[in-house]
Amino acid sequence: MSSPSRRARAVMVLGTTSGAGKSFLTTALCRWYARQGLQVAPFKAQNMSNNARVVPGLAGRQGEIGSAQYFQALAARTRPEVRMNPVLLKPEKDTASQVVVLGEVDEALTRAPWRARSAALWTAARGALDALMQENDVVVIEGAGSPAEINLHDTDYVNMRTALAANAACLLVTDIDRGGAFAHLFGTHQLLPPDERALIRGFVLNRFRGDASLLSPGPEMLQSLTGVPTLATLPMWRGHGLPEEDGVFDDRPTGSGMTTLRVAVVAYPRLSNLDEFQPLRSLDGVRLSWARTPAELDGVDWIILPGSKAVASDLAWLRAQKLDAVITAHAAAGRPVLGICGGLQMLGEALIDPHGMDGNAPGLGLLPLVTQFERDKLLREAQVRFAPSLAAPWSGLSGLTARGYEIHHGRTAQHPALPAVTPVLFDAQGQPLGWQHGAVLGHYLHGLFEDECALSALFGRPVRPLERVFDDLADYLDQHVPPGVLMDLLKPGAHE
Numbered sequence: 001m002s003s004p005s006r007r008a009r010a011v012m013v014l015g016t017t018s019g020a021g022k023s024f025l026t027t028a029l030c031r032w033y034a035r036q037g038l039q040v041a042p043f044k045a046q047n048m049s050n051n052a053r054v055v056p057g058l059a060g061r062q063g064e065i066g067s068a069q070y071f072q073a074l075a076a077r078t079r080p081e082v083r084m085n086p087v088l089l090k091p092e093k094d095t096a097s098q099v100v101v102l103g104e105v106d107e108a109l110t111r112a113p114w115r116a117r118s119a120a121l122w123t124a125a126r127g128a129l130d131a132l133m134q135e136n137d138v139v140v141i142e143g144a145g146s147p148a149e150i151n152l153h154d155t156d157y158v159n160m161r162t163a164l165a166a167n168a169a170c171l172l173v174t175d176i177d178r179g180g181a182f183a184h185l186f187g188t189h190q191l192l193p194p195d196e197r198a199l200i201r202g203f204v205l206n207r208f209r210g211d212a213s214l215l216s217p218g219p220e221m222l223q224s225l226t227g228v229p230t231l232a233t234l235p236m237w238r239g240h241g242l243p244e245e246d247g248v249f250d251d252r253p254t255g256s257g258m259t260t261l262r263v264a265v266v267a268y269p270r271l272s273n274l275d276e277f278q279p280l281r282s283l284d285g286v287r288l289s290w291a292r293t294p295a296e297l298d299g300v301d302w303i304i305l306p307g308s309k310a311v312a313s314d315l316a317w318l319r320a321q322k323l324d325a326v327i328t329a330h331a332a333a334g335r336p337v338l339g340i341c342g343g344l345q346m347l348g349e350a351l352i353d354p355h356g357m358d359g360n361a362p363g364l365g366l367l368p369l370v371t372q373f374e375r376d377k378l379l380r381e382a383q384v385r386f387a388p389s390l391a392a393p394w395s396g397l398s399g400l401t402a403r404g405y406e407i408h409h410g411r412t413a414q415h416p417a418l419p420a421v422t423p424v425l426f427d428a429q430g431q432p433l434g435w436q437h438g439a440v441l442g443h444y445l446h447g448l449f450e451d452e453c454a455l456s457a458l459f460g461r462p463v464r465p466l467e468r469v470f471d472d473l474a475d476y477l478d479q480h481v482p483p484g485v486l487m488d489l490l491k492p493g494a495h496e
Contacts, residue, residue: 008041008133010166011491012141014159014200016148016174016184017023017349019208021234023068024242026142026172028473030076032486035474038137042072043157045125046087046144046288048097050272050309054379054405055080055103062379063103064088064407065459067243067275068142075470076140083128087121092270092309102128105377115155122157124166133166133260138490141168148191160196169489170199172228177207177236189226201489202231206332209236232481241282241469259279261459264291264300266323268314270340273407279449283461294326302336303327305343307446311371311410312359317347324364331366336393337440341408344434344442349415357409366440368418371410381405384433387424394424394441396457404447406433412444 011029015022026042033040047066056079057063065085073080082103088141089097099109099117101124109117132139147159147307150281163170171186174181185203192200203222205215212233219230263280265271267290280288291297305327308314318324331337339347348369351361354419358372382404386397425434448454452463477486 008136008139010086010133010139010141010163010168011486011489012143012163012166012170012199014143014147014163014170014172014188016146016181016188017170017178018145021171021204022142022144022173023072024235024240024473025055025171025204025206026140027075027470028477028488029071029140030072031470031474032398032477033138033140034075035233035471036072036487039078039135040076040138040140041078041128041132041136042069042076042084042142042460043132043162044142044144045070045129045162046121047085048089048091048144050090050270050307051088051275052088052100052273052407053080054381054407055082055181057082057379058162061104064100065103067273072140074466075473083132085460086128090272090309098309103379118155118157122161125157125162129162129165135330139166141166141426146188147196148188148377150191160192160194160199163199163323168199168398169201169378170202171202171231171489172200173204173206175207176205176233177209181205182222186222199311200226200228202229202485203286203466204231207235207236208233234476238471239478241278241280241464241466242262242473243278246464258285258287259287261285261302262289262300262303263302264289264297265302265304265306266290266297266318266327266343267292268308268317270308270310270314272309272444274306275338276447277304277306279455279463282289282464283455283459286459291323292321294322297323297326297330300330302338303330305337305339305346307407308342308346308489309339310358311342311345312351312353312361314342315351315361315363318346319348323453327364328366331438331440332441334393337442339367340448341406341441341444341446344369345408345412346442347440347442348412349418351410366438367435367442368415368421369412369442370415371412373409374411375409377407378411379405379407381435382445383428385426387422387426390424390441391438392437393439397424397454400454400457402448402451402454404445404451406444407446431459433485437463453491457469 009375011021013026051067052064053070063082070080091097104391144158174184347367348363352372385401388399390398401419421435423432424436
């Protein structure tokens with residue numbers, strides 16, 4: 001039990017831009033501090049992402065947080081929960097996002113003007129931060145975007161308002177591979193007010209390629225201008241094993257060694273939970289790519305329809321790109337097609353939306369199922385089992401048990417006027433979550449590819465365990481951050 005007077009030290013990772021490496025560095029720090037025997041928790045006041053995980057919420061209910069904080073909690077060796085990401089914005093279109101507060105959708109704040117809701121959201125975020133600070137030795141905080149967006153400064157609670165509330169030792173990280181790193185660091189530092197600037201304890205150059213000695217005298221000149229040292233230069237590391245940060249979409253094809261299996265994920269505009277495909281990106285011999293055109297599906301072995309935050313509109317986009325004919329032909333040829341959650345719903349005969357949640361639409365007709373959208377979102381962690389005998393090409397899953405999570409408004413059932421399809425995946429209560437027809441498999445379980453037994457059954461290749469990924473991140477910091485630097489961040493700074 002924590003002492004009432006206990007208060008954690010906070011270390012915060014800020015970035016000069018989105019995609020600078022904040023999530024990556026925060027996750028590495030969570031495991032590094034946990035390996036020092038400290039009780040660690042991650043925190044991000046607000047995340048914007050359609051990559052979400054189901055975790056314990058309020059009053060015994062399930063909630064959702066951004067995937068980055070979910071993985072950071074695992075790296076910290078603690079159980080993920082909603083206070084670690086108290087505000088999650090889930091983009092539904094270019095100008096609107098669903099607002100999730102402490103794990104649950106807040107309809108009133110979703111409808112509120114963007115700037116007007118900041119005060120209410122900060123109240124929720126501040127309460128969660130204070131609670132985590134009282135219960136842990138170290139809270140590793142991730143910022144969002146850049147702290148120097150001067151047009152947003154008065155309403156931005158995710159960066160420096162959080163840093164001041166936690167009295168955090170801040171690291172400012174930049175992606176040197178993009179170019180302009182010293183200008184990014186200097187400009188960001190100078191645009192902060194003096195009290196916020198005083199929290200910056202060090203700069204980090206991320207994704208460096210080449211001879212680090214050639215950076216001199218850049219870091220020394222930057223320190224003379226700002227008084228802030230460059231604490232670390234982190235070399236480029238593409239194979240670290242973490243999903244891309246906060247929904248950042250990385251469409252580079254992957255695969256190492258001789259390619260024996262080509263897997264394409266259809267990348268519609270509102271795809272969600274793309275982080276669950278990270279294990280495929282790391283498998284030897286598997287080439288994972290993202291497809292937006294028929295040409296990008298040419299010659300692939302598997303086609304995957306992932307989750308979607310806007311199923312009907314993404315299905316309309318898929319048809320406009322003429323991907324529907326390619327997917328149908330692929331299935332007719334007996335080649336695997338997999339639909340997950342929203343992808344499952346697209347594979348059915350129809351989408352029915354009596355409440356105006358998503359939209360009505362005809363499906364692709366590859367599974368004799370109908371999905372109706374309900375007002376209430378279903379959120380739950382799930383333990384599932386596959387039927388004893390699945391037909392090829394999914395027979396490797398026969399009889400397996402697996403763990404994952406569900407997050408969807410749709411409820412899917414057999415089409416009453418079509419021949420019955422046999423369910424092949426069941427939850428702990430025996431209710432169907434997945435169906436197979438020939439080479440087509442559709443199911444509601446997110447996270448199947450993160451289950452080592454399922455991945456091995458499907459691909460027959462060794463899997464890099466997630467725990468090993470986290471330990472490798474901590475080892476990486478030990479190799480590239482000078483000794484003593486990270487523990488020194490837990491000491492009071494000059495401003496205290």
